[in-house]
Amino acid sequence: MEMNKESEVWFAMRATYRRELEAMHLLEKANFGCFIPMQYKISIRRGRKVRALVPVIRNLVFVHARPSEVQRFKSQITYLQYITDTRSGQKIIIPDHDMQRFIAVAGTYNDHLLYFQPEELNLSKGTKVRITGGDFEGQEGVFLKVKGVRDRRVVIAIQGIIAVALATIHPDLIEVIE
Secondary structure, eight states, X not given: OHHHHOOOEEEEEEETTTOHHHHHHHHHHTTOEEEOOEEEEEEEETTEEEEEEEESSTTEEEEEEOHXXXXXXXXXXXXXXXXXXXXXXXXXXXXXXXXXXXXXXXXXXXXXXXXXXXXXXXXXXXXXXXXOSSTTTTOEXXXXXXXXXXXXXXXXXXXXXXXXXXSOOOGGGEEEOO
């Protein structure tokens, strides 16, 4: 009975020793929802350039399931660990709407996306905006200057874990949210 009362939530988890893809395969096999932010990287193998899809942050896996199911699965897969908030010591649980926005953007594997650690950006300095057109229409984020680029970008962040800055978006396609 208790299982039915639990709702599915998004957990931020770590798969040690670069086993995030293996963990994702096992999670999908067990019918869990999961997501790993990926991007294309060009590397040289045997003297040739190869474009491969690789994880943006090594060891990071987002898991969507009931807490008791994740706990049971985690007891079988020892290298899968919860990421905890350093201040409170609590497991990091991401709200569904935040995760859906993040997946909608990061799931495009767009070459122009920039990823940041949360401490690299000061989101409080930016302006809350909504994108009104283009590939990312309907997405909400913070419009601010990010390092490494000349113009301001819309940033979508998962609090305490990762932030993604979108490609340059024309100012006519952005509206300020109060």
